Amino acid sequence: MKDEIINTDPLSLLKSFTAARIAIGRVGNSIPLKQSLEFKLAHAHARDAVYSVLDTEGLLNNLNVFNLPVLHLHSKAQTRHKYLKRPDYGRQLNDESTEQLKDYNGTGYDVVVIIADGLSATAVNENAFDLVEILIPMLLGAKLKPGPICLVEQGRVAIGDDIGYGLNAKFSILLIGERPGLSSADSIGAYLTYNPRPGLTDESRNCISNIRPQGLTSKPAADKIFYLINEAFRRKLSGVGLKDNAGEIGH
Amino acid sequence: MYKFTVRNIVYRFDDLKILLAKASPYRTGDALAGVYAESYEERVAAQIALADVPLKTFLSEAIIPYEQDEITRLIIDGHDVESFNSISSLTVGGFRDWLLSDETDTSILKELAAGITPEMAAAVSKLMRNQDLIAGAKKCGVVTKFRNTIGLRGHFSTRLQPNHPTDDLKGIAASMIDGLLYGSGDAVIGINPATDSPATVMKLLELIDRVRQQFDIPAQSCVLSHITTTLDLINKGAPVDLCFQSIGGTEQTNTSFGINLALLDEAYHATLSLNRGTVGQNVMYFETGQGSALSANAHHGVDQQTCEARAYAVAKKYKPLLVNTVVGFIGPEYLYDGKQIIRAALEDHFCGKLLGLPMGVDVCYTNHAEADQDDMDNLLTLLGVAGCNFIMGVPGSDDIMLNYQSTSFHDALYLRKILGLRPAPEFEQWLKKQGIVDENGDILKISPSHKLLSGIVE
Numbered sequence: 001m002k003d004e005i006i007n008t009d010p011l012s013l014l015k016s017f018t019a020a021r022i023a024i025g026r027v028g029n030s031i032p033l034k035q036s037l038e039f040k041l042a043h044a045h046a047r048d049a050v051y052s053v054l055d056t057e058g059l060l061n062n063l064n065v066f067n068l069p070v071l072h073l074h075s076k077a078q079t080r081h082k083y084l085k086r087p088d089y090g091r092q093l094n095d096e097s098t099e100q101l102k103d104y105n106g107t108g109y110d111v112v113v114i115i116a117d118g119l120s121a122t123a124v125n126e127n128a129f130d131l132v133e134i135l136i137p138m139l140l141g142a143k144l145k146p147g148p149i150c151l152v153e154q155g156r157v158a159i160g161d162d163i164g165y166g167l168n169a170k171f172s173i174l175l176i177g178e179r180p181g182l183s184s185a186d187s188i189g190a191y192l193t194y195n196p197r198p199g200l201t202d203e204s205r206n207c208i209s210n211i212r213p214q215g216l217t218s219k220p221a222a223d224k225i226f227y228l229i230n231e232a233f234r235r236k237l238s239g240v241g242l243k244d245n246a247g248e249i250g251h
Numbered sequence: 252m253y254k255f256t257v258r259n260i261v262y263r264f265d266d267l268k269i270l271l272a273k274a275s276p277y278r279t280g281d282a283l284a285g286v287y288a289e290s291y292e293e294r295v296a297a298q299i300a301l302a303d304v305p306l307k308t309f310l311s312e313a314i315i316p317y318e319q320d321e322i323t324r325l326i327i328d329g330h331d332v333e334s335f336n337s338i339s340s341l342t343v344g345g346f347r348d349w350l351l352s353d354e355t356d357t358s359i360l361k362e363l364a365a366g367i368t369p370e371m372a373a374a375v376s377k378l379m380r381n382q383d384l385i386a387g388a389k390k391c392g393v394v395t396k397f398r399n400t401i402g403l404r405g406h407f408s409t410r411l412q413p414n415h416p417t418d419d420l421k422g423i424a425a426s427m428i429d430g431l432l433y434g435s436g437d438a439v440i441g442i443n444p445a446t447d448s449p450a451t452v453m454k455l456l457e458l459i460d461r462v463r464q465q466f467d468i469p470a471q472s473c474v475l476s477h478i479t480t481t482l483d484l485i486n487k488g489a490p491v492d493l494c495f496q497s498i499g500g501t502e503q504t505n506t507s508f509g510i511n512l513a514l515l516d517e518a519y520h521a522t523l524s525l526n527r528g529t530v531g532q533n534v535m536y537f538e539t540g541q542g543s544a545l546s547a548n549a550h551h552g553v554d555q556q557t558c559e560a561r562a563y564a565v566a567k568k569y570k571p572l573l574v575n576t577v578v579g580f581i582g583p584e585y586l587y588d589g590k591q592i593i594r595a596a597l598e599d600h601f602c603g604k605l606l607g608l609p610m611g612v613d614v615c616y617t618n619h620a621e622a623d624q625d626d627m628d629n630l631l632t633l634l635g636v637a638g639c640n641f642i643m644g645v646p647g648s649d650d651i652m653l654n655y656q657s658t659s660f661h662d663a664l665y666l667r668k669i670l671g672l673r674p675a676p677e678f679e680q681w682l683k684k685q686g687i688v689d690e691n692g693d694i695l696k697i698s699p700s701h702k703l704l705s706g707i708v709e
Contacts, residue, residue: 011428020649039624043624
């Protein structure tokens with residue numbers, strides 16, 4: 001009976017060329033229920049990811065293995081609703097967090113690792129530690145002095161500038177949950193900034209995107225980050241000026 | 252200074268810019284910019300005060316100074332006083348009533364378009380309910396032509412948008428054929444390239460052009476690269492049908508896009524000189540969207556809907572084939588939820604049409620907006636009723652390159668069926684000839700041996 005109602009699509013053979021939702025057939029003029037529910041499920045994953053919450057206890061526990069101080073910070077966006085409406089709040093630390101940094105701003109650090117929920121805490125909960133676990137030993141091996149590891153709730157990318165500056169760090173690595181797509185809700189972006197300070201914009205950073213088990217996996221992601229750190233220290237910059245070289249790695 | 256008193260509270264609005272902002276229906280982008288009414292009462296007070304402002308005031312009080320902004324200069328210098336004469340005695344409120352009156356019809360509005368400034372259009376839209384925006388837009392008819400005719404009454408077109416995250420030619424071709432077999436693509440077959448590399452854009456242009464010629468499709472193509480890339484490719488002999496650019500309503504916004512009016516002039520004339528249209532020579536494709544000026548920190552304290560309407564003055568100068576407001580793409584910090592997205596889309600469609608533009612809408616949302624397919628169904632249906640020229644056609648609503656949700660090929664079929672709308676006439680003839688639709692315009696079952704399929708497998 002179903003086969004009579006649903007016009008299956010002869011284009012199915014071309015599905016191997018693209019992940020786009022082609023050849024999904026139709027019932028009358030509408031999308032068949034099966035495909036409609038698949039879409040709904042993908043959207044549900046993305047929506048849930050946007051409203052997911054950082055597993056701070058689990059992450060703080062895991063991050064303790066490095067014998068580095070671990071700071072639990074919060075942006076000025078108190079709730080997810082505020083966060084979505086006021087991107088400017090998500091870019092700044094709240095007053096308590098700013099105070100917290102003052103205990104650590106003495107002699108300064110080479111590199112500070114910051115982990116923020118961004119638009120998908122799920123991504124951070126699932127994939128951030130795997131990356132940090134590879135990255136921190138690489139930094140220590142290169143005799144770079146790491147600052148406290150910072151875990152930030154309701155954070156956006158530019159909050160790394162406040163933190164890096166507050167800790168007197170030469171370089172910041174910000175790992176953040178990326179805006180979920182229908183095909184992936186668990187993707188982390190790494191934003192790298194040399195000489196972080198308030199007021200920087202995106203052209204001052206390098207970004208490595210799509211870090212997740214089905215995308216760019218932890219080891220090559222850590223390699224890319226480490227390469228860019230070395231280049232940034234050598235050339236004393238990050239961002240647009242570093243981009244060309246970044247393209248040459250990983251081939 | 253404008254003011255209105257409600258129960259002994261005197262609401263004062265220092266200038267037209269503030270009055271317009273405070274009269275705007277609430278949206279997050281204006282709150283983010285700090286230009287919004289602080290209470291429901293203040294908003295309505297502003298709307299009542301705005302209703303009493305004579306339209307003539309908009310010709311003497313520029314919301315962004317003439318000396319500072321080339322878009323203001325374009326608006327003021329391009330204003331047609333003769334067209335304006337028929338409404339010059341009206342207030343903004345009077346204009347709203349006049350627009351909806353039985354006597355005001357399509358031909359009157361067509362004559363008037365050059366006499367309305369974007370700020371007048373924005374102002375009157377702020378006094379209108381959604382229903383008014385639909386009824387007003389429906390009266391406006393804007394028809395444009397290139398290889399087919401878009402915007403005729405009773406017709407409704409789609410941009411086929413076969414994007415791919417790595418610009419893979421086979422992947423794009425697969426989505427393109429899928430779309431054509433669902434009757435999509437009469438407005439344009441338009442690809443957003445994943446990179447702005449000229450070599451890639453060239454390959455994409457050649458791909459669509461090859462398919463178009465092979466199957467003799469009466470439609471136009473576009474690769475939505477930056478205008479400077481398109482210009483270079485025109486000079487290298489690329490098959491450019493339409494020249495694309497994102498535009499904004501302030502000079503600074505356009506600077507952030509890497510363009511200005513002089514560059515647009517150059518690209519417009521270069522594209523015209525190719526003379527590739529067969530039934531007309533509307534060669535430009537523009538995209539806009541509320542919030543772009545604030546996003547570029549270039550809004551001058553003007554509310555986002557008024558900034559958007561000003562972008563239409565830029566579009567108007569180049570007699571575009573298509574203007575597309577990409578309404579839900581920008582995110583919840585500008586348009587928070589389905590309600591705000593729907594309102595903004597209806598405003599944009601109305602203001603654009605009133606100013607004489609061939610408006611289409613990208614009925615869309617991102618995953619961090621409070622919106623879903625139900626909201627898009629509502630908006631899609633409202634726009635169909637309002638006489639919108641075109642929407643997007645994306646496989647299964649899921650754009651895997653831009654990572655947002657837009658309208659599907661099926662959505663357009665639904666709307667055509669429900670409202671009795673047809674594709675562009677030349678394209679509909681082609682669909683019939685190809686055995687894609689029947690005599691009534693209903694979509695047919697496609698056989699695996701259909702020549703569009705075998706052609707692409709090669």
